[in-house]
Amino acid sequence: MEERLLVRGGRSLKGQISISGSKNATLPIMAASLLSSGEVLLNDVPDLEDINVMSDALSILGAKVKREGRGLIIDGRSVNSFELPEYISRRMRASNLVMGALLGRFKEARVAYPGGCAIGSRPMDLHIKGFNSLGYDITEGFGYMYGKEVSARGKEIMLDVPSVGATENIMMAAALTPGTSIIRNAAREPEIVDLQNFLNCMGAKIRGAGLDTIRIEGVKKLGGVEHSVIPDRIEAGTFMVAAAISRGDVWIENVVMEHLQPVVSKLSEVGVEILPWSGGIRLIGKNHYKPTDIKTMPHPGFPTDMQAQMMALLATIPGTSVMVETIFENRFMHVQEFRRMGADIKVEGRAAIIKGGELEGAIVESTDLRAGAALILAGLWAAGETEISRLDHIDRGYENIHEKLKRLGADIERRLVH
Numbered sequence: 344m345e346e347r348l349l350v351r352g353g354r355s356l357k358g359q360i361s362i363s364g365s366k367n368a369t370l371p372i373m374a375a376s377l378l379s380s381g382e383v384l385l386n387d388v389p390d391l392e393d394i395n396v397m398s399d400a401l402s403i404l405g406a407k408v409k410r411e412g413r414g415l416i417i418d419g420r421s422v423n424s425f426e427l428p429e430y431i432s433r434r435m436r437a438s439n440l441v442m443g444a445l446l447g448r449f450k451e452a453r454v455a456y457p458g459g460c461a462i463g464s465r466p467m468d469l470h471i472k473g474f475n476s477l478g479y480d481i482t483e484g485f486g487y488m489y490g491k492e493v494s495a496r497g498k499e500i501m502l503d504v505p506s507v508g509a510t511e512n513i514m515m516a517a518a519l520t521p522g523t524s525i526i527r528n529a530a531r532e533p534e535i536v537d538l539q540n541f542l543n544c545m546g547a548k549i550r551g552a553g554l555d556t557i558r559i560e561g562v563k564k565l566g567g568v569e570h571s572v573i574p575d576r577i578e579a580g581t582f583m584v585a586a587a588i589s590r591g592d593v594w595i596e597n598v599v600m601e602h603l604q605p606v607v608s609k610l611s612e613v614g615v616e617i618l619p620w621s622g623g624i625r626l627i628g629k630n631h632y633k634p635t636d637i638k639t640m641p642h643p644g645f646p647t648d649m650q651a652q653m654m655a656l657l658a659t660i661p662g663t664s665v666m667v668e669t670i671f672e673n674r675f676m677h678v679q680e681f682r683r684m685g686a687d688i689k690v691e692g693r694a695a696i697i698k699g700g701e702l703e704g705a706i707v708e709s710t711d712l713r714a715g716a717a718l719i720l721a722g723l724w725a726a727g728e729t730e731i732s733r734l735d736h737i738d739r740g741y742e743n744i745h746e747k748l749k750r751l752g753a754d755i756e757r758r759l760v761h
């Protein structure tokens with residue numbers, strides 16, 4: 344027996360939904376709570392499997408983690424272990440983020456290589472280079488990274504690529520490392536800005552997040568804090584595509600328009616009407632859209648985490664669209680599943696050439712988190728029934744997506760099947 348999602352296509356979504364707190368902002372902030380010598384209260388924490396895994400990771404290290412509704416209380420004063428074992432680390436990519444926090448606070452860490460979706464090889468070299476530059480000696484072996492302070496001192500670090508995780512990990516380690524650290528070619532994602540705001544409220548001295556140079560003056564100690572996590576721009580983008588693909592009319596609440604500029608811009612280009620309103624944004628779908636070309640890029644470019652969902656929409660638009668994935672080398676696994684639904688998509692290297700047309704329901708598998716979301720979106724438009732398996736991927740990053748879609752009028756249910 345396995346749970347599956349059954350989607351019957353053809354209904355236009357209508358109504359209002361509210362976006363949850365951001366998974367990708369909450370995870371580094373949870374790890375950064377280890378830096379605090381006080382209690383941390385986080386608001387707007389989404390109820391997701393990845394958040395449970397990070398809570399387990401912090402608990403294994405000895406922190407006290409308690410959920411109260413949308414709030415999460417983390418008390419890192421009781422941390423008594425610097426080792427994150429393999430069985431927990433491999434459950435997600437973001438587990439690596441405890442490394443920077445442990446090094447910063449305790450000057451020692453042993454963390455097993457992270458796991459996560461198979462969207463690319465996702466090495467840790469830039470994280471390790473960054474820690475080394477700050478004076479932490481990192482050795483690797485038996486599937487672990489082991490770090491220990493040698494002569495920790497702020498330094499200038501140039502990232503080869505603007506890695507989100509490496510930027511976050513280095514910021515965390517540098518926050519409690521004496522001297523000035525400068526990260527050049529830093530990632531500029533909104534989640535980095537949220538991490539900076541969180542750390543600064545605890546007493547850190549960081550500026551520049553959101554730009555490509557981040558300057559961190561190390562401080563001696565960080566205190567307790569209450570912080571509200573930013574809305575999830577990828578969940579918002581997914582619902583924007585849901586409105587567009589179902590040719591619906593949806594009011595989306597709790598969004599930061601500025602974080603969604605590249606998605607808004609591409610949806611407008613294909614012909615979706617997007618209107619700001621006091622609570623967020625309204626999307627009005629149309630019966631006729633134009634094809635377009637998209638290239639994923641680090642923020643403020645088009646996010647790789649919206650590539651699969653946008654491809655679902657492009658697969659329904661007559662004409663030829665091209666999607667180029669520049670961030671992850673293996674993030675087209677959804678293409679073979681779309682093909683099962685009748686999509687005409689060819690992959691040539693890093694480009695997918697999409698000849699849009701009709702889609703029909705099929706039995707398909709979520710191959711990763713966003714691929715799973717994209718299959719739901721395709722199912723909203725496809726003729727007949729789409730049955731989606733491997734919901735564990737979707738549960739990592741979407742809070743009750745089927746309930747939220749149902750409230751908007753989608754014909755969708757989650758069912759145990761043989």
Ligand SMILES: CC(=O)N[C@H]1[C@@H](OP(=O)(O)OP(=O)(O)OC[C@H]2O[C@@H](n3ccc(=O)[nH]c3=O)[C@H](O)[C@@H]2O)O[C@H](CO)[C@@H](O)[C@@H]1O
Pocket residue numbers: 366367368370436437463464465466467468469470471504505506507508509530534647648670671672
């Ligand atoms: C929890 C979280 O926030 N996850 C997001 C984060 O992942 P994550 O932080 O893992 O992604 P990165 O920004 O680090 O990865 C970007 C690229 O850099 C490469 N790289 C990264 C680190 C390194 O040491 N060496 C290296 O070569 C990766 O293989 C990838 O090709 O940013 C990605 C890119 O926006 C998003 O898709 C993920 O949803």
Ligand SMILES: C=C(OP(=O)(O)O)C(=O)O
Pocket residue numbers: 367435436437459460648712713740
């Ligand atoms: C790829 C993602 O997450 P992670 O980095 O946690 O695998 C994602 O959120 O789309």
